[in-house]
Amino acid sequence: MGLVAREIERRGIATVSLSSARSITAAVRPPRAVFVDFPLGHTAGKRGDVALQRSIMLDALAALEEVDEPGTIRDLPYRWAETDEWKNRVMRPDRESGEHRDDRTARSPEPQYQDPEDREAAERNRTGE
Numbered sequence: 001m002g003l004v005a006r007e008i009e010r011r012g013i014a015t016v017s018l019s020s021a022r023s024i025t026a027a028v029r030p031p032r033a034v035f036v037d038f039p040l041g042h043t044a045g046k047r048g049d050v051a052l053q054r055s056i057m058l059d060a061l062a063a064l065e066e067v068d069e070p071g072t073i074r075d076l077p078y079r080w081a082e083t084d085e086w087k088n089r090v091m092r093p094d095r096e097s098g099e100h101r102d103d104r105t106a107r108s109p110e111p112q113y114q115d116p117e118d119r120e121a122a123e124r125n126r127t128g129e
Contacts, residue, residue, distance in 0.1 A: 029070070033063075044056055
């Protein structure tokens with residue numbers, strides 16, 4: 001996203017990236033970013049926690065006004081849980097079984113759509129109709 005953000009900024013539109021992968025974000029150097037130390041796929045907050053999601057979005061939007069140094073990543077203070085134990089379950093093999101324990105939503109090779117209209121629009125775009 002940093003590459004896309006830089007091109008958008010080059011055209012005069014300010015951007016801010018939300019990230020749960022700090023090292024990757026630093027490597028692509030978006031114009032400005034906020035980092036939330038949450039599991040991948042949950043960058044905007046926990047499902048159903050509207051207050052947390054709103055706070056993260058407001059902090060991200062504040063970065064548009066406050067961050068002047070290109071490549072700045074602002075660390076947001078939010079915590080996924082009281083301890084960092086959740087990090088031991090994400091993308092790490094279980095010592096006994098060797099299987100990965102991963103709390104993220106299972107991935108599917110099939111496209112996922114919010115609603116039927118999105119599916120129909122994507123189909124029309126794909127076929128050119």
